[in-house]
Amino acid sequence: MNQVPTAPDGLQAAGRERAMRRALALARLGPAHGPNPRVGCVLLDPDGRTVAEGYHRGAGTPHAEAAALADARSHGVDPRGTTAVVTLEPCAHHGRTGPCADALIEAGVVAVHVAVGDPNPVATGGATRLRDAGIPVSVGLLADDGEELLRPWLHAVRTGRPYVTLKLATSLDGRVAAVDGTSRWITGPQARAHAHTVRAQVDAIAVGSGTALVDDPSLTARRADGGLFEHQPLRVVLGRREVPDDARLRGPGGPLLQLPTHDLDAALRELGGREVRHVLVEGGPKLATALLAADLVDELHAYVAPVLLGAGATAVGDLGVTTIGEAARFATEDVTRLGDDVLLVARRLKPAEDMSVEDRSAAGRSAAGPSAAVQTAALSTQDGRPGRRAQEEI
Numbered sequence: 001m002n003q004v005p006t007a008p009d010g011l012q013a014a015g016r017e018r019a020m021r022r023a024l025a026l027a028r029l030g031p032a033h034g035p036n037p038r039v040g041c042v043l044l045d046p047d048g049r050t051v052a053e054g055y056h057r058g059a060g061t062p063h064a065e066a067a068a069l070a071d072a073r074s075h076g077v078d079p080r081g082t083t084a085v086v087t088l089e090p091c092a093h094h095g096r097t098g099p100c101a102d103a104l105i106e107a108g109v110v111a112v113h114v115a116v117g118d119p120n121p122v123a124t125g126g127a128t129r130l131r132d133a134g135i136p137v138s139v140g141l142l143a144d145d146g147e148e149l150l151r152p153w154l155h156a157v158r159t160g161r162p163y164v165t166l167k168l169a170t171s172l173d174g175r176v177a178a179v180d181g182t183s184r185w186i187t188g189p190q191a192r193a194h195a196h197t198v199r200a201q202v203d204a205i206a207v208g209s210g211t212a213l214v215d216d217p218s219l220t221a222r223r224a225d226g227g228l229f230e231h232q233p234l235r236v237v238l239g240r241r242e243v244p245d246d247a248r249l250r251g252p253g254g255p256l257l258q259l260p261t262h263d264l265d266a267a268l269r270e271l272g273g274r275e276v277r278h279v280l281v282e283g284g285p286k287l288a289t290a291l292l293a294a295d296l297v298d299e300l301h302a303y304v305a306p307v308l309l310g311a312g313a314t315a316v317g318d319l320g321v322t323t324i325g326e327a328a329r330f331a332t333e334d335v336t337r338l339g340d341d342v343l344l345v346a347r348r349l350k351p352a353e354d355m356s357v358e359d360r361s362a363a364g365r366s367a368a369g370p371s372a373a374v375q376t377a378a379l380s381t382q383d384g385r386p387g388r389r390a391q392e393e394i
């Protein structure tokens with residue numbers, strides 16, 4: 001019979017994994033929007049039993065580790081001698097709360113298991129601090145799941161630009177409007193309701209000034225009954241033409257920010273500087289095309305209706321692709337039926353999240369085109385996800 005590997009803290013690998021899965025589930029209870037990452041934490045006693053749990057509920061509230069320690073104490077449990085299983089490396093900085101690494105050291109935990117190291121230059125260093133205090137730390141337990149949970153946040157922290165999700169609502173032949181310009185509604189009520197739930201999970205929604213002027217959208221996140229979700233994303237208009245004073249964009253909803261530029265990298269960095277981690281771009285065709293041509297789209301949400309228009313504006317214009325090898329390829333993450341429509345969620349696979357725009361445009365100009373980057377990443381695992389990294393035990 002195979003022996004189950006035992007960790008330095010005496011816990012069996014299966015127990016640590018189970019605890020990390022629980023920590024990941026706890027993390028998902030936190031808000032998807034906001035400047036801070038979603039983090040979950042579980043405290044295990046020496047027999048591997050869960051004695052406390054916690055997760056981060058958003059900026060200004062306790063971090064997951066502090067919440068788990070408080071949970072233990074509220075039940076009269078002394079956290080001394082426990083093992084902490086945390087989805088993200090405990091922070092080492094004084095923000096709105098104290099450093100979590102210090103809190104764990106003071107509480108007397110004996111080991112820490114982490115899914116993902118913290119790339120945030122402000123907060124990183126928690127693992128080193130814990131190790132310096134004689135507490136063993138492993139980084140990389142269920143790292144792929146941790147990375148997936150934190151994808152927009154990690155991307156934003158690593159690149160300085162928010163994660164860009166491009167929404168397209170099209171006919172089966174890829175059109176967003178009929179010849180006379182009418183476009184309401186190509187997709188059905190279920191697809192539109194779904195799009196509103198996505199709006200409620202992002203930090204910002206962006207459109208080009210063309211859409212702002214022609215459609216006069218409100219860009220609010222609304223429930224099926226028309227009421228506003230509690231969280232309203234920042235509303236961003238890209239372009240030089242001004243949004244009129246009486247535009248719906250100036251009505252109830254998130255704050256309005258106009259960025260009068262066509263430099264999309266600079267615009268995204270401006271949003272990154274405002275702690276926007278995830279932006280949902282909702283068109284129109286000119287902005288979508290420019291973002292795709294600059295390879296700045298990280299994820300596609302394509303709502304496709306079984307409707308044929310035959311003519312009219314297409315969702316995406318000329319990307320400079322002249323041969324199939326240059327196609328901008330995405331990997332399908334999910335397909336959902338919404339009434340008569342279908343939602344395809346696909347992710348751009350990039351070799352390195354921290355590549356500069358210059359590097360990426362150069363890669364796009366190479367003979368193999370953008371698909372080379374996609375193929376490199378896809379080959380690393382059979383399931384098409386980035387390669388599973390070895391767990392680092394120290």
Ligand SMILES: NC(=O)c1ccc[n+]([C@@H]2O[C@H](COP(=O)([O-])OP(=O)(O)OC[C@H]3O[C@@H](n4cnc5c(N)ncnc54)[C@H](OP(=O)(O)O)[C@@H]3O)[C@@H](O)[C@H]2O)c1
Nearest residue numbers: 169176208209210211239240241262283284285286287290
């Ligand atoms: N069915 C759908 O899903 C959907 C979604 C959205 C829109 N639409 C339709 O699309 C139509 C509007 O089309 P559109 O293409 O004009 O809208 P757009 O892409 O929203 O706006 C175009 C404007 O974006 C600004 N912009 C900022 N950066 C740019 C860049 N790098 N390159 C080019 N433009 C940049 C420019 O504004 P300035 O000229 O002011 O500088 C440009 O004129 C409307 O009829 C609307 O109904 C359909």
